[in-house]
Amino acid sequence: xxxxxxxxxxxxxxxxxxxxxxxxxxxxxxxxxxxxxxxxxxxxxxxxxxxxxxxxxxxxxxxxxxxxxxxxxxxxxxxxxxxxxxxxxxxxxxxxxxxxxxxxxxxxxxxxx
Amino acid sequence: xxxxxxxxxxxxxxxxxxxxxxxxxxxxxxxxxxxxxxxxxxxxxxxxxxxxxxxxxxxxxxxxxxxxxxxxxxxxxxxxxxxxxxxxxxxxxxxxxxxxxxxxxxxxx
Numbered sequence: 001x002x003x004x005x006x007x008x009x010x011x012x013x014x015x016x017x018x019x020x021x022x023x024x025x026x027x028x029x030x031x032x033x034x035x036x037x038x039x040x041x042x043x044x045x046x047x048x049x050x051x052x053x054x055x056x057x058x059x060x061x062x063x064x065x066x067x068x069x070x071x072x073x074x075x076x077x078x079x080x081x082x083x084x085x086x087x088x089x090x091x092x093x094x095x096x097x098x099x100x101x102x103x104x105x106x107x108x109x110x111x112x113x
Numbered sequence: 114x115x116x117x118x119x120x121x122x123x124x125x126x127x128x129x130x131x132x133x134x135x136x137x138x139x140x141x142x143x144x145x146x147x148x149x150x151x152x153x154x155x156x157x158x159x160x161x162x163x164x165x166x167x168x169x170x171x172x173x174x175x176x177x178x179x180x181x182x183x184x185x186x187x188x189x190x191x192x193x194x195x196x197x198x199x200x201x202x203x204x205x206x207x208x209x210x211x212x213x214x215x216x217x218x219x220x221x222x
Binding site for chain 1: 144155156201203210215
């Protein structure tokens with residue numbers, strides 16, 4: 001079974017702090033994704049990566065950056081957290097092909113005070 | 114980009130009832146998945162079904178790609194079926210999953 005894990009289930013940070021959200025997958029998937037989910041707005045893609053050190057902007061990249069130094073790990077970075085980044089963050093991974101199944105981690109519920 | 118619409122937005126069922134959830138999409142797709150989001154927020158894979166019919170226990174799904182829709186059937190619903198069901202697609206011209214708005218299901222005992 002594919003396993004996607006995220007570093008925290010719940011996280012509380014203060015405005016202006018630098019925040020790291022980490023995601024690890026154990027199935028040697030090439031593609032990894034970060035989404036945020038907000039009531040009424042659904043799931044929105046922030047960034048994705050199709051290989052080590054490669055990244056592409058999704059639909060809402062502003063205020064975020066990412067890092068993929070190893071194939072199994074994809075980090076989402078909030079350089080200076082703001083209250084409007086309070087959200088549920090979901091990581092996912094998928095094999096290279098567009099026709100492959102995408103698997104999600106358990107999510108991190110981030111609150112920025 | 115591709116549009117994905119799910120209906121109904123909300124569904125209340127009595128335990129034991131059957132139901133059908135619908136997903137319409139606006140363009141050809143390479144990939145279609147159904148997910149169940151549990152109360153803790155995790156998205157659980159139900160089906161990978163860009164075309165055809167699949168069954169897994171009390172759940173089954175059918176995608177008619179030529180008519181651009183997919184259906185998820187829940188039979189003999191249980192309270193553990195409660196949650197939000199999402200349909201997501203990768204368009205033939207795209208490279209990332211686009212999600213529908215979801216159907217929120219509540220199964221009452």
